[in-house]
Amino acid sequence: MSLSQETITAVKETIPLINQESENVTTRMYEILFSKYPETKPLFDNADKNQHKKLAGAIAAFAGNIDNLGVLGAAVEKMAQSHVTTQVKPVHYPMVADALITAMGDVLGDAFTEKRKNAWIEAYTFLANILMQREQELYAQNA
Numbered sequence: 035m036s037l038s039q040e041t042i043t044a045v046k047e048t049i050p051l052i053n054q055e056s057e058n059v060t061t062r063m064y065e066i067l068f069s070k071y072p073e074t075k076p077l078f079d080n081a082d083k084n085q086h087k088k089l090a091g092a093i094a095a096f097a098g099n100i101d102n103l104g105v106l107g108a109a110v111e112k113m114a115q116s117h118v119t120t121q122v123k124p125v126h127y128p129m130v131a132d133a134l135i136t137a138m139g140d141v142l143g144d145a146f147t148e149k150r151k152n153a154w155i156e157a158y159t160f161l162a163n164i165l166m167q168r169e170q171e172l173y174a175q176n177a
């Protein structure tokens with residue numbers, strides 16, 4: 035499966051907006067995640083204090099290289115390792131999707147149009163599938 039050019043364009047349009055507001059988007063995302071899905075909180079117990087920057091950076095990097103997954107390869111491996119260490123499971127992905135997309139809407143307002151929102155959901159799902167597949171392999175290796 036790959037992303038359509040239309041989706042890529044719609045996601046890329048939002049990059050400058052998200053870069054400008056990355057701290058706010060990230061803060062809002064955790065706020066929603068931990069209040070709506072408190073079961074995710076323990077996963078972040080050992081998260082270092084740079085996690086906010088990491089996530090904001092990851093979102094921007096992902097969006098910027100959405101049509102060049104080769105560039106994202108090393109980053110995907112690092113994320114997968116980190117997720118396996120902290121016991122992130124497939125069940126958590128829709129929770130983060132909800133928190134992230136809602137946070138973007140809250141922070142970006144009208145600029146986060148229906149079209150851009152749908153493109154982000156598609157792009158997130160695309161990356162989530164890559165991560166979950168790699169994480170499943172790592173969990174199996176560790177078992």
Ligand code: HEM
Nearest residue numbers: 074077078081082085092113116120122126127130161162
């Ligand atoms: C497409 C979705 C996701 C992306 C792009 C993403 C991105 C990242 C990145 C870039 C890191 C830091 C990796 C490193 O440099 O060590 C990370 C770590 C982490 N992520 Fe995710 N993640 C995603 C989904 C999730 C989900 C669903 C959860 C579960 C609630 C989660 C929880 C964590 C935790 C607990 C860490 C470790 C924090 C730390 O030790 O600092 N992530 N993620």
